[in-house]
Amino acid sequence: MKETQLSFRYLSSATPPLLTLAGLESFDALAAFSLRADLSTALEEEVAHELELQRRDFAFANQIHGDRVAILDRAPDVPPSVDALIAARPGIFPAVQTADCLPILLLDPVHRVTAAIHAGWKSTVLRITRKVLRLLNGEFGTDSSDLIAFMGPAIGTCCYEVDAAVLEPFRKNAPSASRFIVTHEELKSRHGAVGENDGSSRTLGILSRGLNRKPIPPTRPGNQSFRIDLAGVNHFELVLGGVSEQSIYHSGLCTACYPQLFYSYRRDSGQPGRHIAVAGFRVR
Numbered sequence: 538m539k540e541t542q543l544s545f546r547y548l549s550s551a552t553p554p555l556l557t558l559a560g561l562e563s564f565d566a567l568a569a570f571s572l573r574a575d576l577s578t579a580l581e582e583e584v585a586h587e588l589e590l591q592r593r594d595f596a597f598a599n600q601i602h603g604d605r606v607a608i609l610d611r612a613p614d615v616p617p618s619v620d621a622l623i624a625a626r627p628g629i630f631p632a633v634q635t636a637d638c639l640p641i642l643l644l645d646p647v648h649r650v651t652a653a654i655h656a657g658w659k660s661t662v663l664r665i666t667r668k669v670l671r672l673l674n675g676e677f678g679t680d681s682s683d684l685i686a687f688m689g690p691a692i693g694t695c696c697y698e699v700d701a702a703v704l705e706p707f708r709k710n711a712p713s714a715s716r717f718i719v720t721h722e723e724l725k726s727r728h729g730a731v732g733e734n735d736g737s738s739r740t741l742g743i744l745s746r747g748l749n750r751k752p753i754p755p756t757r758p759g760n761q762s763f764r765i766d767l768a769g770v771n772h773f774e775l776v777l778g779g780v781s782e783q784s785i786y787h788s789g790l791c792t793a794c795y796p797q798l799f800y801s802y803r804r805d806s807g808q809p810g811r812h813i814a815v816a817g818f819r820v821r
Contacts, residue, residue: 543685543786551587553580558687558786564646565627568816570689570788572798584813595815596622596631600655604663606672621654621669625677630817636800637792639691639767640814641666641775645679649818656771658703662710666771670778681779686786688772689814690799693791694719694764696753697803707765712777717770721755721762750794753804
């Protein structure tokens with residue numbers, strides 16, 4: 538695979554604003570994440586327009602918080618009930634919708650295959666990222682070291698307080714789980730203030746400059762307020778699967794901390810809008 542230096546680009550004038558991975562143009566590819574916007578028309582239509590695509594080019598899923606994966610050779614008429622989509626050819630742009638869960642976009646520039654993953658805590662515990670990597674390898678011959686990974690904004694440890702119903706399955710099933718569990722007290726001692734997503738190979742500051750962070754306050758005492766690091770554990774899963782650290786791009790921003798920028802299921806009491814994370818290769 539040819540070496541290309543990629544970087545985040547914030548398209549603030551787009552409607553909606555977009556966070557993209559600049560440099561993918563050399564592969565005739567794109568990866569984008571839509572930010573919060575008040576739209577009078579459908580979000581899907583607006584994102585497609587800004588990316589110079591048609592709405593029909595997008596492949597969406599009926600997301601069910603599991604580990605099912607669909608492999609597509611065309612955009613489906615009815616969204617499959619899965620939490621990851623793999624586009625088997627250029628011209629199909631798999632997309633996931635999130636509002637705290639972690640969106641992961643994977644691009645294989647050698648085989649021109651793309652995956653979009655909706656990684657909430659349940660899918661993470663089921664190790665959906667590992668499953669997608671194995672499918673890419675087994676079905677398409679993808680070498681994980683060739684992959685480019687885009688991890689969009691998601692709820693961070695600063696705000697993602699969990700109870701035993703989440704914590705116990707996470708401890709049992711997530712890889713090296715203890716590395717990605719932290720208390721509120723530990724976060725404060727580690728950062729001096731409560732930090733955002735950790736464990737990313739690339740961080741982005743341009744979106745949060747001049748904005749006041751508003752972390753969700755803990756509901757339990759500091760040493761009993763447990764949090765899990767969704768971004769960190771999925772980053773680790775990618776590396777375990779052979780993806781290069783230098784090819785993992787993550788914003789490091791928490792969706793719950795910035796109401797000006799992001800929707801948040803937790804912050805907005807289950808009534809948020811949704812972001813779209815989409816990637817794919819254009820037909821040459």
